[in-house]
Amino acid sequence: MNLRDLALEEATLKALADKVSDRLKAVRVELQQGLDTAEKETGTRQIAAALPDGTPVATLSLTDPKPEAKVTDSDAFMAWVMRTFPGEIERRFVTEVRPAFVEKLLAEMTAANVARVVDKESGELHDVPGVEIKATRSRNHSLRFKPTGKDAIAAAWTSGALQLPGVTGPAQVEGGGA
Numbered sequence: 544m545n546l547r548d549l550a551l552e553e554a555t556l557k558a559l560a561d562k563v564s565d566r567l568k569a570v571r572v573e574l575q576q577g578l579d580t581a582e583k584e585t586g587t588r589q590i591a592a593a594l595p596d597g598t599p600v601a602t603l604s605l606t607d608p609k610p611e612a613k614v615t616d617s618d619a620f621m622a623w624v625m626r627t628f629p630g631e632i633e634r635r636f637v638t639e640v641r642p643a644f645v646e647k648l649l650a651e652m653t654a655a656n657v658a659r660v661v662d663k664e665s666g667e668l669h670d671v672p673g674v675e676i677k678a679t680r681s682r683n684h685s686l687r688f689k690p691t692g693k694d695a696i697a698a699a700w701t702s703g704a705l706q707l708p709g710v711t712g713p714a715q716v717e718g719g720g721a
Contacts, residue, residue, distance in 0.1 A: 566709040571684075578605050578684055592686075594699050600692035606685050608678035612652035614645065620673030627662070627669060652676065 544552075581587040582605060589604035614620045624640045625632055631644040648671065652658050658674040661667070689695075699705035 566707070569709070574603065575682070575684055578603070579682070592692075594695060595704055596699075598695050598699075599689055600695050601686055601688045603684050603686050606683050608680045608682060610653070610656065610676045610678050612649040612658060612674050612676050613679070614649070614673055615675045616673035618673065620671065623669070623672050649674070 578588070578590070581590075589602055591599055592601040592603060593599045621638065621640055624644070625638075628644070631641050633639060633641050648660055651660055652671065652674060653676070656676055658671045658676055660669050660671055662669060696705065700707070
């Protein structure tokens with residue numbers, strides 16, 4: 544292949560990749576909305592993807608983000624630690640809670656699923672200001688291909704048996720379908 548052919552192939556592949564990427568983003572949003580609605584109406588949390596001939600190629604399932612403790616108001620959190628655990632404060636030009644202590648507390652609160660900790664020395668239960676338990680990402684869904692799913696999809700698309708709305712299909716290939 545000469546340099547001009549390679550340049551055209553790269554430009555073409557990049558243009559197609561961008562078009563497919565844009566369509567994928569739009570379809571993921573639409574599918575997520577559909578899965579959320581299906582779960583509310585029927586309890587359905589997953590759907591199989593199959594080629595037009597019925598060959599299963601993937602399974603798409605709802606995923607639920609796991610909530611975890613996050614400092615949401617660092618000033619309130621800092622003031623509480625300064626009052627309650629002053630030995631965990633490092634003083635420099637800036638006052639901050641020791642990162643290892645923050646990590647330890649957040650892990651405890653995540654495990655308990657509540658913004659509270661127990662002072663192990665006094666046994667006192669503390670509500671921790673400036674910390675919330677919340678999902679770290681929005682709800683989503685996962686896609687798991689069957690072992691031969693990707694190859695089956697590529698073959699169906701190349702032969703013309705699989706159409707992709709919103710994406711231009713392949714040109715007719717010698718001996719192939721439309």
